[in-house]
Structures are given as C-alpha cells and as structure tokens.
Amino acid sequence: MLNYLWSFMIIFSIFISGFTGGMRDLTTSALTASQNAVELCIKMGGIVALWMGVMRIAEKAHLIDVLARKMTPLLDFLFPDVPREHAARKYIATNLIANFLGLGWAATPPGLKAMLELQKLNLDKKRATHAMCMFLIINISSVQLISINMISYRTSYGSANPTEIIAPCIIATCFSTVAAVTFAKLMYRRKK
Amino acid sequence: MLTAFVWLSDWLIPIIILGIVIYGLLRNVNVYEAFIEGAADGLKVVFDILPTLIGLMMAVGMLRSSGALGGISNLIKPLISWSNFPSEVIPIALMRTFSSSAATGLILDAFKTYGPDSFIGRLVSVMFGCTETIFYTLSVYFMCIKIKDSRYTLAGAILATLVGIITSYYLTLWIFGI
Numbered sequence: 427m428l429n430y431l432w433s434f435m436i437i438f439s440i441f442i443s444g445f446t447g448g449m450r451d452l453t454t455s456a457l458t459a460s461q462n463a464v465e466l467c468i469k470m471g472g473i474v475a476l477w478m479g480v481m482r483i484a485e486k487a488h489l490i491d492v493l494a495r496k497m498t499p500l501l502d503f504l505f506p507d508v509p510r511e512h513a514a515r516k517y518i519a520t521n522l523i524a525n526f527l528g529l530g531w532a533a534t535p536p537g538l539k540a541m542l543e544l545q546k547l548n549l550d551k552k553r554a555t556h557a558m559c560m561f562l563i564i565n566i567s568s569v570q571l572i573s574i575n576m577i578s579y580r581t582s583y584g585s586a587n588p589t590e591i592i593a594p595c596i597i598a599t600c601f602s603t604v605a606a607v608t609f610a611k612l613m614y615r616r617k618k
Numbered sequence: 619m620l621t622a623f624v625w626l627s628d629w630l631i632p633i634i635i636l637g638i639v640i641y642g643l644l645r646n647v648n649v650y651e652a653f654i655e656g657a658a659d660g661l662k663v664v665f666d667i668l669p670t671l672i673g674l675m676m677a678v679g680m681l682r683s684s685g686a687l688g689g690i691s692n693l694i695k696p697l698i699s700w701s702n703f704p705s706e707v708i709p710i711a712l713m714r715t716f717s718s719s720a721a722t723g724l725i726l727d728a729f730k731t732y733g734p735d736s737f738i739g740r741l742v743s744v745m746f747g748c749t750e751t752i753f754y755t756l757s758v759y760f761m762c763i764k765i766k767d768s769r770y771t772l773a774g775a776i777l778a779t780l781v782g783i784i785t786s787y788y789l790t791l792w793i794f795g796i
Contacts, residue, residue, distance in 0.1 A: 427716070427717065427754070428717055428719070428720065431716070431717065431720060432673060432674070432677055432720075435677040435678070435680065435681050436677050436680060438681070438684075438686060439677075439680035439681045439683070439684035439686055440680070440684070442684040442685060442686050443680075443683070443684040443685075446684070446685060448683060448684060448685070451683045452680055452683050452684055454683070455679040455680060455682065455683035456676050456679055456680050456683075458679065459672075459675040459676045459678070459679030459680075460672045460675070460676050462675060462679075462726075462730070463668065463671040463672040463675045463676070464668065464672070466671065466675075466726065467664050467665060467667075467668045467671060470664060471660070471661050471664040471665070474660045474661075474663060474664050475656075475657035475658075475660035475661045475664070476657065476660070477660065478656040478657060478659055478660030478663070479652075479653035479654065479655075479656040479657035479660065480634070480635050480638055480639070480653065480656070481638075481656060482652045482653060482655055482656025482657075482659070483638050483639060483641075483642040483647060483649045483652045483653055483656070484638045484641070484642070485652075485656075486642065486645075486647045486652045487638070487641050487642040487644075487645040487647045488645070489638070489641060531663075534758075537759065538758075538759065538762050541759050541760075541762055541763050542762070542763055544763075545763040545765075551764070551765075552764070552765060552766045552767060553765065553766070553767040553769065554760070554765050554767060554768050554769050554771060558760075558765070558771070559768070559769055559770055559771045559774065562755070562756060562759055562760075562768075562771050562775070563771055563774035563775055563778060565750065565755060565759075566750045566751075566752055566755055566756070566774075566775040566778055566779070567750070567775075567778035567779075567782070568747070568748050568749055568750045568778075568782070570747065571630075571634075572630065572631065572634070573746065573747035575722075576743050576746050576747055579722075579725065579726060579729060579734070580729070580734040580739075580743060583726070583729040583730065583733070583734045583739075584733075584734070585734035585735050585739075586735055587627075587735070588734070589627050589628065589630075589631060590624070590627050590740075590794075591627070591740060591743040591744050591747065592626060592627040592630050592631075593622075593623035593624070593626040593627045593630075593793075594623065594744045594786065594789040594790060594793055595743075595744050595747030595748055596626070597623075597785070597789055598744055598745075598747070598748035598782050598785040598786045598789055599747065599748040599782070601748075601781055601782065601785040602748050602749070602778045602779065602781045602782035602785065603778070605777055605778055605781035606774055606775075606777070606778035606781075609770075609773075609774045609777050609778070610770070610774055613769075613770045613774070
C-alpha cells in the first residue's frame with residue numbers, strides 16, 4: 427500500500443516540478459523535510475517518553491486489568507451474544523481499555539486474540555458475526571482519551587497551547603463512538 | 619460551557635498523572651523505576667518511527683513544493699464550496715482512512731504551512747484525535763481469522779469517521795472560531 431503511495435508522491439512531484447521549473451525548490455524542500463523529521467523526533471521524544479513512563483506505572487499497577495474487569499455491564503450491552511465467562515470478553519475489554527489509554531501497541535495483540543475467540547463462537551466461518559462488526563466499528567470510531575502524539579506534534583510546531591484540543595477531541599470521539607454503536611445496534615436489530 | 623472545555627483541556631493530563639502515580643504507590647509499584655523504564659521504551663518507539671517519518675515528510679514536502687498538494691485542494695474546492703469546510707483538509711481526512719503515517723506527514727505539513735494554532739491546524743488536530751485508519755485495521759483484523767464477508771463493518775466504520783470529522787469541524791469552529 428505505502429509502497430505505491432510513496433512512489434506515486436515522489437514521481438508525481440518530480441514530474442510536475444519538471445514542467446513548472448520548480449526543481450531547485452523541490453530539492454530544497456526534500457532536504458529540509460528530512461532534517462525537520464529528525465528535529466521533530468528529538469522534540470517529540472521527550473513528550474512521548476514522559477507519557478509512556480507514566481503509562482508504564484499504570485501497567486505495572488495492573489490498571490488495565492482492573493479497569494477491564496469493571497467493563498462487564500458495558501460489554502453486556504455491546505456484546506449480548508458473547509457469554510460472560512467466554513475468553514473473548516477479557517480480550518475485548520483489554521483491547522478497549524488499552525485503546526482508551528492510548529496504548530496502541532498494547533491494544534493490537536488482545537484485539538487479534540479477541541477476533542480469534544469470537545471466531546470460535548461463529549457458525550459461518552467466512553462471515554463476520556455481529557459481535558465482530560461491533561468490536562471493529564468501535565475500534566475504528568476511536569475511543570482514545572488523549573492523543574499524546576498529536577500534542578507532541580503541536581508542541582514541536584510551536585503551538586501556544588498544545589493541549590487545548592483535548593476537550594474537543596474527547597467530545598468528537600464520543601460523538602463518533604455513539605454513532606458507531608447506534609449504527610451497529612440498528613443493524614443487529616434489523617438482521618436478527 | 620466553553621470554560622468547562624478549557625478547564626478539562628488544562629487539567630486532564632495532570633489529573634491522569636496524579637491518579638496513576640498515587641494508584642501505583644498504593645499498589646506498591648516502584649513508580650520512579652517504572653517511569654524510567656517506560657520512558658526508555660518511549661524514546662525507542664520514537665526513534666523507531668524516525669525512518670518512516672523521514673520518508674513521508676520528504677514525500678509530502680516534495681508534493682507541497684511541486685504545487686501538487688495545493689492543486690489537489692483547488693480541485694476539491696468547487697465540490698465542497700456549498701460548505702465552509704476548508705478544502706485543504708479533505709486530502710488529510712481521506713489519507714487518514716488509508717494510512718496513519720502518511721496522514722501524519724500531511725498533518726505536519728499543514729502545521730508547517732498554516733501553523734498548529736490556525737483554524738486548519740486545530741481542525742486537523744481534533745480530527746486526527748477522533749478517527750482511525752479504516753482499511754488497514756479492517757484487513758488486519760479480518761485477515762487473521764480469514765473472514766471474507768465483513769457485512770456492515772465498513773459502512774459503520776465510514777459512518778463513525780464521517781461523524782467524527784463533522785463534529786470536529788463544528789467543535790473547532792465553535793470553541794476556537796475561524
């Protein structure tokens with residue numbers, strides 16, 4: 427995917443610049459961009475390290491497991507087809523909590539395990555179940571509380587108030603997640 | 619209402635840090651050691667994405683300087699002229715659904731061109747926080763269990779993303795103004 431996208435961006439810009447005569451500018455901006463990337467990494471490194479340090483404390487205190495266990499009523503509502511004692515529940519909960527805390531790397535492995543477990547409950551192995559659809563739609567609607575990467579980019583580019591986007595992000599996330607859940611629930615009712 | 623938003627944005631990070639440190643202490647975690655360990659991993663994560671960032675920022679920088687990026691938003695402009703939605707943001711929103719790293723390249727370009735505190739800068743910040751990559755996520759998750767028919771997942775994912783984008787636009791407009 428990125429293979430073609432990246433090649434296309436490079437080839438396309440060089441061709442256009444060839445016609446418009448902006449070759450020198452093109453070279454300069456390619457060179458500056460690579461330097462900017464390194465500067466950005468050094469600047470955002472501090473913020474990401476700070477946040478991951480705090481989140482490591484949460485992980486060591488088993489906060490993810492504790493929060494995941496508190497999700498039973500919510501999971502009853504979202505995944506009525508998945509029995510309470512089923513292993514899929516635990517993985518779904520861990521995935522959602524990790525996503526909520528912005529721990530993307532900690533969210534994917536339990537997410538994939540949740541799909542494997544949901545597949546065991548599936549009668550038609552080629553067709554997605556309602557629980558799978560619900561799980562993935564919620565995942566894509568994004569449930570992240572704070573996007574620390576975005577805050578670090580904003581800081582690096584000299585924003586006067588990099589964290590001012592936290593509240594609107596949370597509200598927009600709520601809207602998209604509510605829309606996602608409503609849609610999935612409606613489809614569930616209709617096709618039942 | 620707006621004061622509540624400002625308060626939330628200002629207070630949330632310190633509250634989370636406070637809560638986690640106290641919770642860790644109550645659970646007998648060596649919080650300082652855990653923090654240092656996590657911070658070391660955080661630095662590693664950032665420097666692991668550096669090559670990707672160089673590649674994409676370079677490609678986006680070339681697109682910008684060739685005039686192609688401006689050309690694309692000029693092409694889109696008449697299509698969305700009925701709304702006040704900035705046409706410069708459409709390519710970023712589209713890219714977001716395909717690839718998170720390519721979208722990051724475009725967002726950083728927007729920060730550089732318009733500034734993170736401009737309307738466009740704030741809008742893409744909020745948008746990025748409330749959306750996810752669609753196609754990549756779906757293919758990874760469905761491929762691992764060999765599902766062929768994903769039913770209404772794609773429709774739901776696109777709906778959630780659209781709702782996220784529209785909400786971001788009105789919230790940014792309402793909270794920060796143009």
